[in-house]
Amino acid sequence: MAGPFYAALATYVLMLLAYRWHQVRRFHMTVMVAVMAFDVAMPFYLVATRDWGKRLLADGDILSFGVWMHFGLIITLFVLYAIQVQTAVQMLKAGAEGGAEIRAAHRVQGKGILVARALVIATGAILAEPTNPA
Numbered sequence: 333m334a335g336p337f338y339a340a341l342a343t344y345v346l347m348l349l350a351y352r353w354h355q356v357r358r359f360h361m362t363v364m365v366a367v368m369a370f371d372v373a374m375p376f377y378l379v380a381t382r383d384w385g386k387r388l389l390a391d392g393d394i395l396s397f398g399v400w401m402h403f404g405l406i407i408t409l410f411v412l413y414a415i416q417v418q419t420a421v422q423m424l425k426a427g428a429e430g431g432a433e434i435r436a437a438h439r440v441q442g443k444g445i446l447v448a449r450a451l452v453i454a455t456g457a458i459l460a461e462p463t464n465p466a
């Protein structure tokens with residue numbers, strides 16, 4: 333597990349800071365976009381560095397509940413990300429005064445993202461092979 337798990341945990345802490353200090357708009361936006369890019373890149377990194385044919389097919393992990401739960405949560409997270417970016421753009425267009433409804437939507441979805449992402453990291457940690465150093 334090690335590497336990717338601790339990297340994801342570090343980005344989660346960063347995300348919590350950016351969530352708390354959303355008023356510092358540039359910091360908030362930069363961190364959130366970076367975290368999203370990190371999450372999109374992670375599957376590519378893992379596919380490149382692990383033997384998925386062996387793990388999923390030969391070892392039969394493809395039939396495991398944990399794998400599908402992890403996968404489902406990732407899809408949920410990415411859908412939430414897409415909606416969150418849309419509300420962010422609408423908020424920026426509405427300016428400082430307007431957009432109360434869209435602001436509320438962004439806020440509520442933000443909480444959902446924090447929960448979904450925590451679960452993605454937790455289920456990923458459960459699935460990770462303890463012997464894998466990278």
Ligand code: HEM
Nearest residue numbers: 351354355357361364365416417420435439442443445446
């Ligand atoms: C591409 C990603 C994102 C962009 C561009 C973005 C942009 C923004 C902007 C421009 C604001 C208004 C800042 C202000 O003046 O208060 C804001 C507020 C906020 N954002 Fe984001 N955001 C993004 C992702 C996220 C994520 C992933 C979360 C949660 C994990 C989040 C949670 C919040 C919260 C709670 C607020 C305060 C809303 C309020 O009560 O007014 N954002 N965001």
